[in-house]
Amino acid sequence: MVFIVGMTIWILALVLMGACVALGHKLGAIRAAITFIGILISALLAAPLSGLIKPLLPHLGVHNPIWLWVLPPFIVFIILLGIFKAAGQFAHRKVFVYYKHYTSELQMGWWERINSRVGLCVGTLNGLAYLILISFLIYDFSYWTTQIAPSDTEKFPVRILNRMGNDLGGTNNFTGTGMIKVARAIDPMPLLYFKLADLAGLVYQNPQLDERLADYPPFLSLDERSDFHDLGHDADFRNAWQNHGRIGELLGNDHAKAIWLNKETADMVWNMVVTNLDDLQNYLQTGASAKYNDAILGHWHFNVVSTLAMLAQTKPNVSSADMKALRALWTPAYAQTELIAAADGQAFLKNLPHFKTAPNQPATFEATSYAGQWTGDGENYEFTFASGGETKSGKGKIGGVRLTAKLNGETMIFDR
Numbered sequence: 001m002v003f004i005v006g007m008t009i010w011i012l013a014l015v016l017m018g019a020c021v022a023l024g025h026k027l028g029a030i031r032a033a034i035t036f037i038g039i040l041i042s043a044l045l046a047a048p049l050s051g052l053i054k055p056l057l058p059h060l061g062v063h064n065p066i067w068l069w070v071l072p073p074f075i076v077f078i079i080l081l082g083i084f085k086a087a088g089q090f091a092h093r094k095v096f097v098y099y100k101h102y103t104s105e106l107q108m109g110w111w112e113r114i115n116s117r118v119g120l121c122v123g124t125l126n127g128l129a130y131l132i133l134i135s136f137l138i139y140d141f142s143y144w145t146t147q148i149a150p151s152d153t154e155k156f157p158v159r160i161l162n163r164m165g166n167d168l169g170g171t172n173n174f175t176g177t178g179m180i181k182v183a184r185a186i187d188p189m190p191l192l193y194f195k196l197a198d199l200a201g202l203v204y205q206n207p208q209l210d211e212r213l214a215d216y217p218p219f220l221s222l223d224e225r226s227d228f229h230d231l232g233h234d235a236d237f238r239n240a241w242q243n244h245g246r247i248g249e250l251l252g253n254d255h256a257k258a259i260w261l262n263k264e265t266a267d268m269v270w271n272m273v274v275t276n277l278d279d280l281q282n283y284l285q286t287g288a289s290a291k292y293n294d295a296i297l298g299h300w301h302f303n304v305v306s307t308l309a310m311l312a313q314t315k316p317n318v319s320s321a322d323m324k325a326l327r328a329l330w331t332p333a334y335a336q337t338e339l340i341a342a343a344d345g346q347a348f349l350k351n352l353p354h355f356k357t358a359p360n361q362p363a364t365f366e367a368t369s370y371a372g373q374w375t376g377d378g379e380n381y382e383f384t385f386a387s388g389g390e391t392k393s394g395k396g397k398i399g400g401v402r403l404t405a406k407l408n409g410e411t412m413i414f415d416r
Contacts, residue, residue: 006257007167007338008160008163008164008167009135009164009179009286012131012164014135014244016127016130016131016134017124017128017131018127018129018354019125019127020123020124020126020127020130021035021123021124021127021146022123023123023126024121024122024124024126024312025116025117025119025120025123026089026116026119026328027092027117028092028115028116028118028119028366029089029114029115029116029118029122030092030095030115030119031085031089031091032118032120032123032257033089033094033118033122034084034085034088034091034125035081035084035085035086035088036122036125036129037083037084038080038085038087038088039081039126039129039130039133041080041084042076042077042080042081042084043077043078043129043133045076045080046073046077046080047073047188048073048078049076050072050075051072052072052078053072053075053076054068054072057071057072063261064261065260065261065263065266067079068187068332068404075172076409078098078332081366083093085093092138095111095228096177099112099317105385109279110131114224120338121376123138123409125384128208132179132182132183132186135179135180135182135183136182136183136187137185138161138164138165138168139165139168139180139183140166140183140187140189140193140295141161141165141186141192142161142164142166142168143165143353144197144199144200145158145161145162145203145247146166147197147198147200147204147205148163148197148200148201148204148208148247149199149246149247150162151244151245152246153246153253154246154248155246158247167325168180171277177191180336180379187389190302192274192277195277195278195281195382196273196277198281199277199280200245202281202284202285203284204244205244206242206284207241207242209241209284210241210321211288212283212284213284214232215293215298215310216276216280216283216289217282217289217292217297217298217342218276218292218343218344219272219273219342220297220298220340220341220342220343220346221342221344221348221413222269223345224338224340224346224348224371225256225341227258227259227262227265228259228393230255230258231253231255231256231258231259234253234255236249236253237253237255237256240253247365260304270326274293279292282325290322292343294343294375294376294378295378295379295398296341296376296381296396296398296403297338297342297343298340298341299338299339299416300338300339300340300341300403300414300415300416301337301338301414301415301416302337302338302412302413302414303333303413303414303415304327304334304337305327305333305401306329306402306413306415307330307411307413308323308326308327309325309410310404310411310413311326311411312389314411328354329363329365333353334353335366336350336351336367337349337350337352337353337367338350338351338414339403339405339414341374345375346372347371347372347373347383347385348369348370348372349369349370349372349385349392349407350370351367351368351370352367352368352369352370353365353366354366354367354368355369366389368387369387370385370386370390370392371386371387372384372385372386372392376396379397379398380395380396380397381395381396381397381398381405382394382395382396383395383396383405383407385407392407392408393407393408394406394407394408394409401415401416402414402415402416403416
């Protein structure tokens with residue numbers, strides 16, 4: 001059974017060649033030859049003319065971006081090949097009528113014999129052309145699926161595609177076909193296509209990189225959007241992600257679908273990834289970005305001890321008991337406070353406590369998050385934040401791994 005599974009490309013080749021040879025013998029030389037020409041021309045024009053079909057598909061209920069990418073060239077190929085087959089049938093009919101009505105029975109018999117036998121030979125070319133095209137498709141699609149959907153629990157079509165993709169480039173003396181060389185030779189896909197597949201494979205096969213991926217500077221502002229925040233906190237999605245779940249479980253998640261089926265959001269993420277592809281790949285592998293190296297970028301967590309120490313310097317008359325009480329209040333209040341600076345100039349001040357006091361009652365607090373902008377030169381920065389009708393603004397300075405900011409007159413110290 002393993003031997004048979006390893007021969008998927010050989011089996012495909014035998015089936016295609018056998019079917020096309022038999023069909024070529026039946027159709028004859030004229031129809032088989034025009035079909036061969038049609039296969040070549042249709043394959044060459046399928047991608048360039050797919051733009052004529054793609055805008056029509058949403059009106060037919062097709063909104064999935066994967067199908068919007070796959071179906072147009074396939075439909076163009078089928079339409080053009082159908083036209084050539086119709087032309088072949090027309091030409092064959094003309095010749096057939098001529099020999100049937102305007103020549104002798106002997107000439108008619110000779111023509112039919114030659115037509116079928118030459119058709120058999122041309123059918124071999126048709127089978128080879130189909131095999132090359134299908135090998136190219138297997139190579140391109142399996143390049144993705146073998147990296148992002150390698151599990152044996154995937155649906156049967158994905159498993160067989162992975163198997164055929166592996167067999168396509170196999171080196172085994174019995175099962176290896178070497179057809180991967182042919183597929184690569186005719187493959188029109190740009191290098192970007194394969195780089196994206198490698199990136200997707202790296203992320204899928206290393207789920208521990210999810211936090212590093214979220215911390216990539218251009219992506220920092222995404223988590224502040226409700227759709228990405230909901231996806232990141234979806235227990236089912238995270239469980240499937242951490243346990244290498246089936247690709248259908250990940251893409252079929254409601255929160256994931258809300259993102260990749262939204263054209264505006266999908267285009268935004270696409271542009272972020274494509275314009276930073278090489279840097280993102282390097283960042284995931286090393287944890288450092290050569291493109292986004294401004295010191296402010298990233299997460300900064302509020303440092304209670306250092307901020308209190310700075311406060312004590314400005315108010316030397318505060319007693320140690322008061323400072324101890326203040327630390328006991330601030331420690332839980334600022335536990336989740338952080339400042340986030342993204343590569344697009346957005347800044348977020350999250351979970352900043354607002355304290356409330358009442359006579360003879362312990363102080364309480366409510367956390368508020370702000371969104372705004374940052375500007376700076378690598379050491380000195382300016383911030384503006386807003387939440388509702390409240391605004392905060394000020395300056396900050398970075399020294400090593402520490403950010404000292406003064407917003408609305410209040411000094412706050414953050415650590416990277």
